[in-house]
Amino acid sequence: MQLTIVPRGYQADAPAKRSSRFPLTIELDGTAETLTVDDVQRRIHEQLTKYYPERQRLTAASKVLQPGQSLSKYDIKDGDTITFKDLVLNGMCVCVARLGPQVGWRTVFIVEYFGPLVWHSFFYYCSSMVYGKHVQHSDLQVAAYAMAMGHYLKREFESICIHRFSNGTMPLRNIFKNSFHYHILGGMLIAYGVYGPALAAGTERAQMSATWYWSCIGVFILAELGNMSAHITLRNLRPPGTRVRRVPYGFGFGLVSCPNYTFELIAWAAFALFTSSWAAWFFFVVSFGQIYLWAVKKHKAYRREFPDYPRNRKALIPFIA
Incomplete structure (x- = not known):
């Protein structure tokens, strides 16, 4: 099978906008039924070693070609043309719109x-350096610290032992944006x-009933377990070393496309209610906005990719959105 690879905006009748590398003709052993997008990316990489698969964005007939498909x-x-979308034309030369140096998702x-x-450990144990005086932590602060540390330790465990990533890498510059x-x-x-002192032992804000105390902690723990359950379900959909995508079913998925996000928000809402902290509520609001965008994007991708995708599922909030 023979394919032609051209950069985005390529014009065969415009000599000033041609590249010494493109159009690129690649030969593949097989048919459209037996070959995948990965095969095309690997062959391009073989002929243009600078552009490894993770740096390639391929399209055909305005459709983005997804690895593994x-x-x-x-x-x-045979004989069709595929657009190599990493390239943009700039004046008299072809310049690379670099995805840039890459780093693994894990x-x-x-x-x-x-x-x-x-940061949580530093602020908790070094209160004198942060607040100018020693903070005698209340039961609320002790529990909040355990909840926060448990959440992020769980996320580290999932990143190392559970998650399987469809994309091997992401641009290095994104790590700074995401880490913020x-x-x-x-x-x-x-x-x-x-x-800080506002929630320290003996303050009015640190007082709450035992029922409210344990209810918030209980909801937080259940949401964390639900989040992990969703991550395990997603992991089991993809065999090791593949980019297979399937319709997920299981706990939470009957109502929303991204129950891992839903449970994440429930956990942070419980944390904010528990602490009554403006900082926790601010983090929840910002997280909700970003997570909602991610969930809608994934929900639309599921519906676009799988014609039989359950129509009653919402993106993030059951029965609503």
Whole structure:
């Protein structure tokens, strides 16, 4: 099977906008039914070693080609042209719109969740350095610290032992953007607002009934377990070393496409209610906005990719949205 690879915006009749590398002709052994997008990416990488698969964005007939999918899914035939979307034309030369240096998703997750573990421990144990005086922690603060540390330790465990990633890497620059949310908002901001004198032992804000105390902790723990259950379900859908995508079923998935996100929000809502901290509520609101966008995007992708996808499922909030 022979395919032609051209950069985005390529014009065969415009000599000033041609590249010495493109159009690129690749030969593949097989048919559209037996070949996958991965085969195309590997062959491009063989001929243009600088552009490893994770740096390639391929499209055909305005459809993004997803790794792991058969070429026949996109009606690609022998002799067709595929667009290499990493390239943009700039004046008289072809310039690379770089995805840039890459870093593994697992590494990204580990770095993201490590920051809050450090910041929560620092603010909790070094109160004299942070607040100018020693803070005698209340039962509320002790429990909040255990909840926060348990959450991020669970996330580290999941990143190392549970998650299977469809994409091997992401641009290195994104690790700084993603880490801001967890290190600064989920780490420094929450820790500063929760472990300070305002909620210390003996203060009125630290007082609550035993029923409310254990109810919030119970909801938090159940939500964390639900979150992990969803992650395990998603892991089991994808055999090791593959990018297979299937319709998920199981606890939570009967109502929403992303129950892992739903349980995540429930956990942080319980944490915010428990601490009554402005910092915890701010983190919850920001997280809700970002998670909602992710959930809607994944929900639409499921419905687009699987014609038989359950129509009664919502993206994030059962029966609502």
